[in-house]
Amino acid sequence: MNHTLNKQKHYVTIIGLFFLLFVVTLLITPMIGPTDINLGKALSNDIPFKENVDANIMFLARVPRIFLAALTGAALSVAGAVFQSLLRNDLAAPFTLGVSSGAALGAVIAISLGLSYTIFGISTVPIAAFLGALGAITLVFSLARTRTGEFPTTVLLLAGVTANFFFAAMVMFIHYLSDFTQSFRIVRWLMGGLDITDYKTLLSICPMIVIGFVTLMFISRDLNLMSTGIQSAMSRGVDTVKTQKIGFLMASLLTGTVVAVSGPIGFVGLIVPHIIRLIVGPDLRLLLPASIFFGASFLILCDTVARTIIAPTEIPVGIITAMLGGPFFVWLLKRPKT
């Protein structure tokens, strides 16, 4: 009995397995692509890097893209799991709530106003996206909350749809006013893609993502209790107002940061927490770290499909996740509730 009640014993094993999956994905996917690369040649020191085509494809094109997929997938999955707990609704996710489009609006405003410079090593675009995400979740939260503090599915989804439409309209407006090159960049970015990246961008978003992960893990047990009801959580000793604020702030930070770089990639934050919940259960102390590794692997694999399925043409990964996510969402809505 003690054995089954004690979770700590399984913790390392479970998280270890998800970490292993992540490592395997990281090792295999750089080898997959429209051009075959010779691993021996790519890692060889005999040829100067500039002349080594295999190494160039591997380390300048594929690897940064894979790392960006990993960060994006992990961040969106964790944000999704946190939104679901705080709103006590398992259909909540950055994309369905309109948080991604809020972040997109923030980023588009920053780009089109030419505000993309750096302050203290942090680019303004992710900050604008974070503010957009925070604005969106605040809007949806206040629209969807009933008098008793619940978030009914229908109201929540309607609020999400409304927010999505509103932000999309604002983005289109800015898009309409921008010139041809800018316009193309915005469209391409809105489809959700991971191809335009370098190590500098990756490094610049790492601190915010790490801060988000660590803080959310820190309040994971409070978030568990929040998902059972605000007043019950209070009675068990949770500072519910503080937890709500930190949770929304950090989930918005994660969403805003990755959307600023990768565009609004949909449904990852919905699909991943659900799959993980089926495997490890709903306890966020396990679910969050597992979602980090699984979400990272999931988006890397989706992106591998995106860049190989109609090679040599690469399609934006957002198209793949939406094609998987649409039917998944319908299944969630229609599944029998116990």
Next chain:
Amino acid sequence: MSQPIIKAENISFSYNLTPVLHSISINISKGEFIGIIGPNGSGKSTLLKLLGGVLTADSGNFSFNGTDYREHKRKQLARSITWVAQDHPMVFPFKVSEVVLMGRHPYLSPFTFEGEEDIEIVKNAMERTQTLQFAQRGFNEISGGEKQRVMIAGAIAQEPDVMILDEPTSALDIKYQIQILNILKQLNEDEGMTVILAMHDLHLASKFCDRLILLDHGQVFQDGSPEEVLRKEHIEKVYGIEVQIIRDQGGKIIISPVTLCTQ
């Protein structure tokens, strides 16, 4: 009588400008078993939430062990007072054991798991509430009576001095009602835990409670022993129906309506 553990003076509360409670004053001593009774909408749930610290009064003084509720930290208060909701919607598929383990929250630091001692306490709480046999089942798969017992197990695991329950027996059949009241009575008698609960069944209230508080339109109408509170004139006034008082075999009060046929 000893120093009151909970002291409420002139408490008032409104939901969005609709007044629910007006100038309520109650003293609660350690070890009491108190039933809150009154018609639907008389303010029972609100009063219990205020006592449990999950709502804050608009005006008046509310103190626990001589200190204002608001001066206690959440976790600190949760080690002394627990409040159990009337129903328990659960969105995520937590197991029964996980729900009970949540009762240990006020004793744990951030990002830690429950230790051996916590697990021992949780096991005891589950044994007392006869919930250990379905510890590994999903909380959403068990019956209403079982859910109520699981939530009480979680409250016991919290090791409080005061347990506050919002109509823990209302949705249950007579067997489960008695089962739950027996668990609470045992906690009260064995450990001196103070129990405050809202009830609708006046006969069970007279049978189990030492003290009853009868609420009417957000005010304390009567406060005293079941014999003092459950008088014909009080019930008729507050509930607006004609009743007669009958006694059961133990001499406890049964309230029975006089007219059974509807006009």
